[in-house]
Amino acid sequence: KQEVTQIPAALSVPEGENLVLNCSFTDSAIYNLQWFRQDPGKGLTSLLLIQSSQREQTSGRLNASLDKSSGRSTLYIAASQPGDSATYLCAVRRGSSGSARQLTFGSGTQLTVLP
């Protein structure tokens, strides 16, 4: 059974700092990995998707990397802003066998960027 862990559970940084969020998963036979952002009481916003054959993806100030062999992904946020404050979730979709479409989520890292 796939398990996804995100450490730390909470992180507080001053504005302008670069930061890294970590995600680890137990089964390396993944199809893809997505990073999401969730604001309090709201749904999830997709940030980046990394296919299993890729090593990284970039969007603006965000860069996500994937190392399947070690079961790890990182989300790098450059020049953090107070508006980046949210919970960041990573989710993996397992290998393509059968109809295994669902995502398995970590519990998230709650990020606070202080002005």
Place this chain on the structure above:
Amino acid sequence: DTGVSQDPRHKITKRGQNVTFRCDPISEHNRLYWYRQTLGQGPEFLTYFQNEAQLEKSRLLSDRFSAERPKGSFSTLEIQRTEQGDSAMYLCASSLGQGRADTQYFGPGTRLTVL
């Protein structure tokens, strides 16, 4: 706004009552997913539709839960005889089915409170 809508956004009910939630996916998406999220946790998969066919159901989906997607467009999730443990955010997602690049887009969720 991801383009996935859910109704209602909030539902308060008494234990033992039945409730029904609706999800309208992005119009061209043939895949639709239901997840449940409790406080401080990542979403957990409930069920998956491809067009009108329900192809996967989680063990979390007890006999009191039923989901439909009658014409391959909107979907409903019904919970019968609600229990306090059903209190959670119910999230709907949809995707286009793009292989390893398939991104799931989430709606704002329906928050259920069972008294």
